Every structure is written in C-alpha cells, then in structure tokens.
Amino acid sequence: MKHYSHLNTAALILTQYKGAQPFGLFIKDFFKADKKYGSKDRKRISSLCYSYFRLGKIGEELQLQERILLGLFLSAGEPDRLLGLEKPEWNANVSLSIGEKLALTGHVFEPGQLFPGITEVSPLVDRHPFVLSHFIQPDLFLRLRPGREERVKAGLADAGISFEVISNDCLALPNASKLDDVVSINHDAVIQDNSSQRVIELLDSVPGFVPKSVWDCCAASGGKSLLIYDRYPGVQLTVSDVRENILANLNKRFREAGITQYKGFVADLSKPVKPNGSFDLLVTDVPCTGSGTWGRTPEQLVFFSEGKIEEYASRQRQIILNTWKHLKPGGYFLYITCSVYKKENEDAVAFATQNTALKLVRSSLFQGYERRADTLFAALFHYEK
Numbered sequence: 190m191k192h193y194s195h196l197n198t199a200a201l202i203l204t205q206y207k208g209a210q211p212f213g214l215f216i217k218d219f220f221k222a223d224k225k226y227g228s229k230d231r232k233r234i235s236s237l238c239y240s241y242f243r244l245g246k247i248g249e250e251l252q253l254q255e256r257i258l259l260g261l262f263l264s265a266g267e268p269d270r271l272l273g274l275e276k277p278e279w280n281a282n283v284s285l286s287i288g289e290k291l292a293l294t295g296h297v298f299e300p301g302q303l304f305p306g307i308t309e310v311s312p313l314v315d316r317h318p319f320v321l322s323h324f325i326q327p328d329l330f331l332r333l334r335p336g337r338e339e340r341v342k343a344g345l346a347d348a349g350i351s352f353e354v355i356s357n358d359c360l361a362l363p364n365a366s367k368l369d370d371v372v373s374i375n376h377d378a379v380i381q382d383n384s385s386q387r388v389i390e391l392l393d394s395v396p397g398f399v400p401k402s403v404w405d406c407c408a409a410s411g412g413k414s415l416l417i418y419d420r421y422p423g424v425q426l427t428v429s430d431v432r433e434n435i436l437a438n439l440n441k442r443f444r445e446a447g448i449t450q451y452k453g454f455v456a457d458l459s460k461p462v463k464p465n466g467s468f469d470l471l472v473t474d475v476p477c478t479g480s481g482t483w484g485r486t487p488e489q490l491v492f493f494s495e496g497k498i499e500e501y502a503s504r505q506r507q508i509i510l511n512t513w514k515h516l517k518p519g520g521y522f523l524y525i526t527c528s529v530y531k532k533e534n535e536d537a538v539a540f541a542t543q544n545t546a547l548k549l550v551r552s553s554l555f556q557g558y559e560r561r562a563d564t565l566f567a568a569l570f571h572y573e574k
C-alpha cells in the first residue's frame with residue numbers, strides 16, 4: 190500500500206540523515222539517486238520527514254515509525270489517510286490544539302523538548318506561541334517592488350494563485366505556490382520573508398535619513414541590499430560576503446533586478462578589512478544560528494547543538510568591531526540577526542554600545558510566530574559626529 194511505502198521511505202531517509210547538511214538538500218539528493226518516486230510521493234515523504242523534525246525531542250522513547258505518526262498527528266490540520274489507518278482515534282481529533290493532542294498521546298507540553306536552548310531565548314519572545322509555531326510551516330512572502338505592485342497581483346490572480354495582502358508591498362502565499370511562470374522574480378517581486386522586509390522600519394523611523402552610500406557587509410545573495418535599493422533609489426551599494434559563490438548569486442539577482450552600478454568584494458569580517466571608503470549606512474546582517482527561521486528548517490530542532498550559540502555570538506562581536514569604524518561620522522549601523530537567542534541579540538547590542546562609539550537608536554524584535562513568518566531581531570545605531 191502506498192501509505193505504508195511512504196511511511197517506510199520516510200523512516201529510511203530519517204535513519205540515514207545525520208544533520209550534516211540542510212535536510213532540503215539531503216532529501217533532494219536521495220530522490221535524485223532513486224528515480225522511482227513521482228512528485229506526489231516525494232511531496233508526501235518530505236512532509237512526513239518535516240513533521241517528524243517538528244517534534245524536536247518529544248517522543249524520543251518511541252520507535253521511529255510511531256514517532257513519524259506522532260509528528261504527522263501534531264502537525265496535521267485535517268484528517269489524513271495514513272493516520273486514519275494506523276491511529277483512527279488520533280485522526281478523529283486532528284482539529285484539537287497541540288496541547289490537547291499531546292495529552293491525548295500521553296505527552297506533556299514541555300517547551301525545552303520542542304526548542305533547543307529554550308532558557309537562552311530572549312525575554313522579548315513569547316515562548317509559548319513561539320515554540321508551538323514550529324508545528325506550522327511558515328508562508329512564502331513576496332515583496333512587491335516599487336511600481337510593480339498591481340502587475341504582480343494581477344498575474345497571480347490570472348494564474349489562480351491565492352494570496353493574502355499583508356501590506357501595500359507584501360503578499361503572503363501558500364508555501365508550495367509555483368511562481369516561476371507567473372511572477373518575474375527579482376524584476377517585479379522579491380521572495381523575502383515578511384519580518385525580513387520589515388527591518389526597513391527601523392531606518393524609516395529616522396526622519397530625513399537618506400543614505401547616499403551603503404555597505405551591506407554580509408550580503409549573501411543580496412536580499413537586504415535589494416530592500417535598501419528599492420527604498421533609496423540611486424544609492425551607491427557596496428556588497429561583500431565571505432563566500433565568493435554566494436556573491437555570484439547576488440550578481441545574477443542584481444542583473445535581474447536591473448541594478449548595474451555597485452561594488453562587490455569577498456571579505457572575511459572576523460578579521461580587519463579595508464573597504465573602499467566610508468559609508469552613510471552599514472548593514473550587518475550577521476551569520477547567526479538562524480533560530481528565528483527554524484519553522485522552515487525544523488531539522489534544527491533535532492540537530493542544533495547549543496554550544497553553537499556562543500560560537501556565533503563571538504563571531505558577531507568580531508564583525509561589529511571590524512565594520513563599524515567604516516561608517517562616516519553621522520552615519521547609521523543596522524545590526525540584524527534571524528535569531529531568537531539573547532546572546533546574539535540584546536547581548537550583542539550591549540557589546541556594541543560598550544566597545545564602539547555607536548549609540549543605540551532603537552532595537553526591535555520582528556516577531557513572526559503569530560504571522561506564519563520568521564522572527565528577526567534588528568538594532569539601529571548612530572555614529573554621532
């Protein structure tokens with residue numbers, strides 16, 4: 190029976206996966222090596238694996254296949270054929286709350302079992318809804334580029350793709366939406382999480398600030414740079430990252446977005462660097478645990494090791510020290526993480542104010558756990574003249 194074959198294949202994959210690479214890449218390679226799975230099978234098997242990861246450490250005493258069923262039950266919003274066959278009582282109760290479902294299966298809600306390093310999470314985070322949000326896959330968000338808003342919405346409507354309007358320039362879509370032939374990605378709209386889009390609010394809160402020169406220090410494929418460019422057209426962008434190959438992605442993306450005038454270089458900011466010149470605005474979207482985004486990569490709930498929090502925090506402190514001095518006097522420094530751990534957020538802010546000439550303007554947690562989005566932290570500093 191197909192349902193049991195899906196369960197067995199999910200169990201096989203989970204036995205082989207040891208957390209060394211993102212699960213999305215691992216399962217892609219698995220299916221590439223064994224072509225017998227059709228697209229519906231692949232989707233179902235992936236979904237069983239992902240709902241298993243969402244359990245974190247709950248039900249560790251159970252056999253693997255029982256745990257997969259438990260994950261399926263806790264994540265399911267509607268009755269499911271496999272659950273119906275194997276766990277009819279659970280299947281009749283899929284609409285219960287997570288707490289009630291746990292009680293029905295003989296488990297108790299224990300935040301520390303669901304989320305690694307729960308005691309290190311910032312007090313700004315409301316732990317109960319945050320932890321429970323990991324049972325739901327976040328949405329896909331589009332940031333509509335200036336002047337393209339109506340064209341993108343019309344294209345989606347014509348293609349019959351449902352979306353929710355979050356704001357004038359932000360749409361939420363179901364995660365599996367196929368946009369390739371419908372939206373000109375990067376030209377008309379950028380795939381960017383809603384909280385990630387919202388960090389611009391910190392810059393908007395400074396009256397009259399329009400930077401002429403910006404260095405996006407940890408640019409990756411340029412999500413924040415594109416955001417900045419759209420808010421401040423004509424800005425001179427400088428971008429850098431430690432990974433040369435990711436800057437190749439950025440170049441492609443910028444081409445698609447119509448950005449041709451910018452400077453890019455490879456730099457390891459854990460060491461002192463000399464960029465060309467100084468800047469009105471520095472964006473340091475630092476490498477971090479990514480713990481505010483684990484609804485999208487729930488394997489981390491199982492494999493993350495808490496010792497890494499301090500490793501990241503230490504690298505973040507080095508990056509702050511090596512970058513802030515390249516600001517022009519009067520300039521602004523925007524520090525961003527997609528982490529919920531205090532060490533990477535509030536403690537980094539305290540470190541910056543104690544060890545640089547930067548003054549905190551404001552910081553904010555962009556909470557995504559009640560909006561099917563990621564959770565980010567950002568702090569804006571001023572380098573006073």
Ligand SMILES: C[S@@+](CC[C@H](N)C(=O)[O-])C[C@H]1O[C@@H](n2cnc3c(N)ncnc32)[C@H](O)[C@@H]1O
Pocket residue numbers: 406407408409410411412413414429430431432435456457458459474475476477
């Ligand atoms: C959170 S990501 C940046 C995301 C990006 N700003 C965006 O909006 O899409 C952090 C980036 O920092 C880079 N990075 C990690 N260690 C670094 C280092 N020592 N120096 C410079 N960049 C580093 C990583 O390669 C990664 O691309």
